[in-house]
Amino acid sequence: MTGQEKYNLRMGLLFISPWLCGFILTALYPLVSSLGLSFTDYSVLSKPVFVGTDNYRDLATDELFWQSLWNTFYFAAISIPLNLGLALALAIMLNLNLPGKKYFRTIYFLPSLVPMVCLAVLWQWMLNGRLGLINAMLRPITDVLSAVLEVSISPPNWLVDPAYAKLGLVLAGMWGVGNAVVIFMAGLQDVPRALYDAADLDGCNFWQKTRHVTLPIISPVIYFNGIMGLIGSFQVFAVPYVMTDGGEGPARSLLFAATYIFNKTFRSLSMGYACAISLILFLIILALTLVATKLTKRHIHYEGK
Amino acid sequence: MLGAVLSALVGCGSEKADRRIKLDYWEVWSGFERDAMQTLVDEFNASQDRIYVNFLSVSQMERKLLLATAGGNPPDIAGMRSTDIALFAENGALTPLDSYAAQYGIEGENYLPAIWDLLNLHGRLWALPTTPGNSALHWNKRLFREAGLDPERPPRTIAELEAFNDQITRFNAKGEIEVLGHLPQEPGWWQDMWVYWFGGALWNGEDAITADDPRNRDALEWMATYPERFGQDKLTAFRDLSGNFASPQNPFFRGRIAMVLQGTWMYNFIQNFAPEDFEWGVAPFPSVKLEDYGVNIVETNLLVIPKGAQHPTEAFEFIAWMQQPKNLEKLNLLQRKFSPLVEVSTGFYQKHPNPHIRIYRDLAAAPKAISRPPLTTFVEYQADMINAYDAVIRQNATPEEALDAVQKRQERLFERMYNRWQKVKDTRQEEWAKVDAEVAQ
Structure with a gap:
């Protein structure tokens, strides 16, 4: 290394040191220590006791752990594509040259500013089986269906019926789609006009332009939003926690991996066990992110490559 | 809180307040229940030239107490619910109170049996009651x-x-x-x-x-x-x-x-x-x-001294003061509960705003009273x-x-807990006996 290179390295490290320090202290250290603690029996109040792989062995037969994982996967599998699709559709619509589009942009972003706890309390009422706004909108539809099909159909009691609780949560989560919309819109602004002009000359219609110009160009943004959605869905905690008053939902349908970690840590003081669960959750998110990266590699086009 | 500090300063003169030993007391209550305890704390502080109790109402207290105790910086006195005793005591987070209680002549026979049971675990006394409920x-x-x-x-x-x-x-x-x-x-x-x-x-x-x-x-x-x-x-x-x-x-x-x-x-x-x-x-x-x-x-709110508290002796002085029948009755009148003591002064039920209070108390005193x-x-x-x-x-x-x-x-969870307890119980008992012996001296 020449003197200049050494100097550059030092300066480079100095400039990224705020991030490095933050990362080491708030991400790397907790990660490594939770790896260590996952092999212990640790109650927070007394010293950790090494128990080998006991926690992991217990996890294998802990039905609640498996149920929380199942709930988390179920929620993520519905929530991620739905949110991604909705955000993309909204972003494309908001990008059209329509009158008053800046007002619409504000309106669609506004719900993202509502704190999670408020959102949860609000949606508790929105999803109420009898008084909720969602069912007030669905009732005319189900009434017509009931009359036509001559069977009694009524809108679901979202947060009381285990079959619908997670769907209710997905609906509530879609409220916060604004963040992803903003990122998509930033991506859409970057699509070169020249490409659209060329497509116009070739006689492309709107769908063809979207399919062959817009989507390939913004594919890195779709990928980014997808991964963020993945991470967010697997860590879902605050909204179901508030909606169920710190409980697990009907028939434990809203017991997610993060809820289980929280309960094990702060209610049962089984920190070692909770660390083992969080490590597994971490590995799952990591693996899914890697798989997603691998699978989408061919379809993602970075400019300048 | 500011009001409490100010009134203490005004009431006792700031110089006196400065020289007193300051105890931190965290409590779960808010609203009128907090105000009730504040009245008692003010009385205690006014009667003291050695100790000053700083009373704080803390939201989500169990969690904060857990972290503060784990971090070695707990309050001197903490208000808890009887359902939390097992978790905190077995993990060595509380100070055993047996010797302290003996010094002040506090004895189990003065308390309703169902309530006394809630204070004791593994042969030791962990807490003293404030306001029971059933x-x-x-x-x-x-x-x-x-x-x-x-x-x-x-x-x-x-x-x-x-x-x-x-x-x-x-x-x-x-x-x-x-x-x-x-x-x-x-x-x-x-x-x-x-x-x-x-x-x-x-x-x-x-x-x-x-x-x-x-x-x-x-x-x-x-x-x-x-x-x-x-x-x-x-x-x-x-x-x-x-x-x-x-x-x-x-x-x-x-x-x-x-x-x-x-x-x-x-x-x-x-x-x-x-x-x-x-x-x-x-x-x-x-x-x-x-x-x-x-x-x-039967459940009860109670007072404990977390392990690592800076002034356990003074903390117990406050707790013992609270256990005086007149103070327990006053607190429970203000919170509209019943006294955890066997003896009830004449006039307590007449003064009590709740016309049914005696039914609750008699239920808690009867042999069918149980706890979680x-x-x-x-x-x-x-x-x-x-x-x-x-x-x-x-x-x-x-x-x-x-x-x-x-x-x-x-069964599986119980077995795990039971085995762990069998492993640590001798160490715990030794630790507790040591603390107790130090206090007794």
Whole structure:
């Protein structure tokens, strides 16, 4: 290394040191220590006791752990594509040259500013089986269906019926789609006009332009939003926690991996066990992110490559 | 808080306040319950030139106390609920109080036995009580009268409860429930404990979980009759219209439900949220067998000295002062609870705003008074029991299947906890004996 290179390295490290320090202290250290603690029996109040792989062995037969994982996967599998699709559709619509589009942009972003706890309390009422706004909108539809099909159909009691609780949560989560919309819109602004002009000359219609110009160009943004959605869905905690008053939902349908970690840590003081669960959750998110990266590699086009 | 500090400064002169030993006291209460304790703390501070208690109302206290104690910087005194004692004591987070109590002549025989039991675990005293509470049947006399029942005669057995229930329950023209006699989920605060009114139990008091006890099954079968009799949809619709407990939308206050299992604090909420002409009675909750009549669950708020507290001796001086009968009675009058002591001064019940207070107190003093099992795994046990009831009501499982699942899971958790305790118990007992010996000197 020449003197200049050494100097550059030092300066480079100095400039990224705020991030490095933050990362080491708030991400790397907790990660490594939770790896260590996952092999212990640790109650927070007394010293950790090494128990080998006991926690992991217990996890294998802990039905609640498996149920929380199942709930988390179920929620993520519905929530991620739905949110991604909705955000993309909204972003494309908001990008059209329509009158008053800046007002619409504000309106669609506004719900993202509502704190999670408020959102949860609000949606508790929105999803109420009898008084909720969602069912007030669905009732005319189900009434017509009931009359036509001559069977009694009524809108679901979202947060009381285990079959619908997670769907209710997905609906509530879609409220916060604004963040992803903003990122998509930033991506859409970057699509070169020249490409659209060329497509116009070739006689492309709107769908063809979207399919062959817009989507390939913004594919890195779709990928980014997808991964963020993945991470967010697997860590879902605050909204179901508030909606169920710190409980697990009907028939434990809203017991997610993060809820289980929280309960094990702060209610049962089984920190070692909770660390083992969080490590597994971490590995799952990591693996899914890697798989997603691998699978989408061919379809993602970075400019300048 | 600022007000407390200011009044202390003004009341005692700032120089005096500065030289006193300052104790931090964290408490779970807010509102009038906090104000009640503040009054007592102010009195204590005014009587002292050596100790000054800094009283703080802390939200989500258990969690903050946990972290503060783990971090080695806990308050000197902490207000807790009796259900948290096992978790904190077994993990070595509390100071044993036996020697302190002996020094001040505080003895178990002065306390109601059910309450004294809540303070002791593994042969040591961990806490002293402040404001107890227990559970009882609360009924709406007007609804009894409207149904042609004697408003002064509450049900004593589950069979009677259900007969009254059928008599009181009314449907409107649309077939919706207008008034319900009783529903176990309303408010459903002791769902984990229903089995005790059926002669069942959740553990044997020693070394075994008894979730699959056949008598526990009776409790689940009883719960399952509700959707069969009233219709699950109708019950759900009924509950959808029930607002928060602490609001005028509480179905009991609105006269939508006639009988509920509730607690000593009910008076305060009736004062705040029920209509002025609300007529209510308090009695033991019915048991399946008449000889079990009087089962009630006793809990108490209490004071502990967390391990690592800076001034344990001074902290106990405050706790001991609180245990003086006149101070306990004053606090409980202000919070509208009953005194945890056996002796009650003449005039306490006359001065007490709650006309039913004596019923709660006598229930807590009777041999049928029980408490939640002091197990560190109990939070999870509780969640499992509630889930078992839920599964049975939804007809996803028979009572037997649901309880077998709970038994299997809880046995495993219990075994793990039990084994761990066997490993650390000698060390713990030594630590505690050492602390105790130091205090005794």
